[in-house]
Amino acid sequence: xxxxxxxxxxxxxxxxxxxxxxxxxxxxxxxxxxxxxxxxxxxxxxxxxxxxxxxxxxxxxxxxxxxxxxxxxxxxxxxxxxxxxxxxxxxxxxxxxxxxxxxxxxxxxxxxxxxxxxxxxxxxxxxxxxxxxxxxxxxxxxxxxxxxx
Amino acid sequence: xxxxxxxxxxxxxxxxxxxxxxxxxxxxxxxxxxxxxxxxxxxxxxxxxxxxxxxxxxxxxxxxxxxxxxxxxxxxxxxxxxxxxxxxxxxxxxxxxxxxxxxxxxxxxxxxxxxxxxxxxxxxxxxxxxxxxxxxxxxxxxxxxxxxxxxxxxxxxxxxxxxxxxxxxxxxxxxxxxxxxxxxxxxxxxxxxxxxxxxxxxxxxxxxxxxxxxxxxxxxxxxxxxxxxxxxxxxxxxxxxxxxxxxxxxxxxxxxxxxxxxxxxxxxxxxxxxxxxxxxxxxxxxxxxxxxxxxxxxxxxxxxxxxxxxxxxxxxxxxxxxxxxxxxxxxxxxxxxxxxxxxxxxxxxxxxxxxxxxxxxxxxxxxxxxxxxxxxxxxxxxxxxxxxxxxxxxxxxxxxxxxxxxxxxxxxxxxxxxxxxxxxxxxxxxxxxxxxxxxxxxxxxxxxxxxxxxxx
Numbered sequence: 001x002x003x004x005x006x007x008x009x010x011x012x013x014x015x016x017x018x019x020x021x022x023x024x025x026x027x028x029x030x031x032x033x034x035x036x037x038x039x040x041x042x043x044x045x046x047x048x049x050x051x052x053x054x055x056x057x058x059x060x061x062x063x064x065x066x067x068x069x070x071x072x073x074x075x076x077x078x079x080x081x082x083x084x085x086x087x088x089x090x091x092x093x094x095x096x097x098x099x100x101x102x103x104x105x106x107x108x109x110x111x112x113x114x115x116x117x118x119x120x121x122x123x124x125x126x127x128x129x130x131x132x133x134x135x136x137x138x139x140x141x142x143x144x145x146x147x148x149x
Numbered sequence: 150x151x152x153x154x155x156x157x158x159x160x161x162x163x164x165x166x167x168x169x170x171x172x173x174x175x176x177x178x179x180x181x182x183x184x185x186x187x188x189x190x191x192x193x194x195x196x197x198x199x200x201x202x203x204x205x206x207x208x209x210x211x212x213x214x215x216x217x218x219x220x221x222x223x224x225x226x227x228x229x230x231x232x233x234x235x236x237x238x239x240x241x242x243x244x245x246x247x248x249x250x251x252x253x254x255x256x257x258x259x260x261x262x263x264x265x266x267x268x269x270x271x272x273x274x275x276x277x278x279x280x281x282x283x284x285x286x287x288x289x290x291x292x293x294x295x296x297x298x299x300x301x302x303x304x305x306x307x308x309x310x311x312x313x314x315x316x317x318x319x320x321x322x323x324x325x326x327x328x329x330x331x332x333x334x335x336x337x338x339x340x341x342x343x344x345x346x347x348x349x350x351x352x353x354x355x356x357x358x359x360x361x362x363x364x365x366x367x368x369x370x371x372x373x374x375x376x377x378x379x380x381x382x383x384x385x386x387x388x389x390x391x392x393x394x395x396x397x398x399x400x401x402x403x404x405x406x407x408x409x410x411x412x413x414x415x416x417x418x419x420x421x422x423x424x425x426x427x428x429x430x431x432x433x434x435x436x437x438x439x440x441x442x443x444x445x446x447x448x449x450x451x452x453x454x455x456x457x458x459x460x461x462x463x464x465x466x467x468x469x470x471x472x473x474x475x476x477x478x479x480x481x482x483x484x485x486x487x488x489x490x491x492x493x494x495x496x497x498x499x500x501x502x503x504x505x506x507x508x509x510x511x512x513x514x515x516x517x518x519x520x521x522x523x524x525x526x527x528x529x530x531x532x533x534x535x536x537x538x539x540x541x542x543x544x545x546x547x548x549x550x551x552x553x554x555x556x557x558x559x560x561x562x563x564x565x566x567x568x569x570x571x572x573x574x575x576x577x578x579x580x581x582x583x584x585x586x587x588x589x590x591x592x593x594x595x596x597x598x599x600x601x602x603x604x605x
Contacts, residue, residue, distance in 0.1 A: 047159075047160060050159065051230075051232055053163070053164075055163075055164070055167055055235050056235060056236070061163045061167075063160060063162050063163055065160050065162065065190070087232055087235050087236045088236065098162055098163065100160075100162060100190070110162065110189070110190050110191045111191055113162050113163065113166075114162075114163075114165070114166040114187070114189060114191055115166070117162070117163040117164070117165075117166035117167045117170070118166045118167065118169065118170040120167060121167050121170035121171055121174065122170075122174075
């Protein structure tokens with residue numbers, strides 16, 4: 001599974017993107033998805049420097065493709081209106097953090113990430129995420145969204 | 150409306166797909182058909198087919214990585230970063246529909262870059278000569294056209310009527326005006342090229358002296374080079390004390406330089422150069438029959454051989470020189486006609502033999518019509534560069550035929566540049582046009598036979 005309840009955190013209190021990325025990376029590490037947290041965070045922040053992954057509509061998708069990642073994963077978090085240099089200038093409240101190993105075997109998880117990315121562009125999907133109160137509800141929404149999860 | 154898009158981002162995980170989604174949604178809202186090729190880490194998905202591209206009205210590239218572009222030649226295309234598509238996919242679609250057509254690059258721009266490169270790469274004698282010629286040409290064009298207009302309005306003797314418009318036009322263009330300045334400007338700017346600013350005055354004055362001695366264009370060349378090197382020597386050997394150095398450029402060089410050049414001309418050089426010049430002009434004006442045709446043939450070969458390079462410019466400078474006598478010459482007419490043929494022949498070939506040219510060349514063919522009609526021989530270079538062994542002989546043969554026919558028809562021209570736009574200044578225009586058409590068709594047909602089919 002690319003995501004499970006333990007990779008969902010609906011109450012992250014950090015107020016900067018660096019702290020948020022660090023926090024979410026720790027979660028992924030505890031689940032055994034990341035070997036080297038520092039290396040992963042470094043890769044993600046480097047990607048952020050190229051240009052912000054806050055794509056608008058309150059959504060950010062920080063991601064890193066690095067061998068610090070042991071197994072592909074997706075972390076979902078709700079945050080409190082964080083400034084993220086978004087393309088539309090609005091603060092971010094939904095974060096999908098993605099980790100993929102450099103040489104990823106099989107492309108199934110990549111396809112899932114691609115379809116989530118597409119899905120995030122849709123208003124109803126984002127509203128559904130915002131309405132969900134528990135990790136279980138989020139999982140239910142993801143599973144019912146025809147993403148292959 | 151059918152829109153195609155390609156999205157790609159460096160990691161290929163998220164933005165590629167989000168941009169695709171955004172573009173699809175925006176197009177759907179407008180009621181346009183859209184297909185988006187995604188190049189993410191999954192690989193290429195939903196790849197655009199040749200048929201898609203053929204049917205498309207516009208292409209959007211929202212990519213931060215390199216993607217294959219050749220397939221979009223000849224299509225309206227915008228190329229932006231992937232974040233642009235996320236920010237404003239609506240505007241992006243509108244922008245694409247208004248975009249300019251994508252070609253490898255633009256022929257007209259290519260040609261002007263090429264001309265620049267060539268002129269900066271010139272060296273020595275040739276560089277100095279071309280500097281003089283390029284400064285002289287506007288004077289010849291203005292003068293030649295004014296004279297042609299005088300003839301057009303008042304007939305051949307019209308300018309003799311005092312106070313008439315024909316007389317005024319002749320005053321502007323003729324020996325008292327623009328044509329009188331031709332040789333001094335030529336000589337002055339050859340000297341300028343050799344010796345910088347201080348060369349200008351001795352050069353122009355030397356040119357004016359050469360005119361008085363009837364040594365024409367040839368005399369101007371000699372005066373320009375002489376003045377240039379005389380000034381270089383003065384600068385090298387005459388050393389004034391520091392306090393007096395300020396008078397070098399304003400007093401010593403102009404006076405001494407002009408006196409040396411002028412007196413050399415009057416006492417020694419002027420007479421032989423004048424004699425050669427007169428003999429040459431007499432020969433050219435009385436030349437007829439097979440001699441004239443052979444000259445036209447040779448000039449035609451030269452004009453096409455290197456398309457604006459030294460060989461072409463040598464023929465061209467020679468032709469411009471013949472204009473100094475103040476009336477149209479057959480040589481000038483033949484040279485311009487032959488210089489127009491290479492781009493025209495290629496343009497025609499791209500229409501007649503579509504399968505022998507790639508898409509870029511067929512697009513470039515359209516621009517080549519204009520370049521040819523404007524007498525910019527360089528317009529043929531991109532084609533020749535791609536396939537020199539087949540292209541250069543074809544255009545040389547076409548230009549040679551045109552040059553020879555133009556001489557045979559005794560067409561004359563008093564203006565050194567302008568192509569189609571100075572056709573009103575041509576004597577025997579019908580013959581002239583036949584000459585150009587003949588060479589163009591021969592070049593195009595030869596290209597059709599020689600060139601190989603291009604893989605589609």
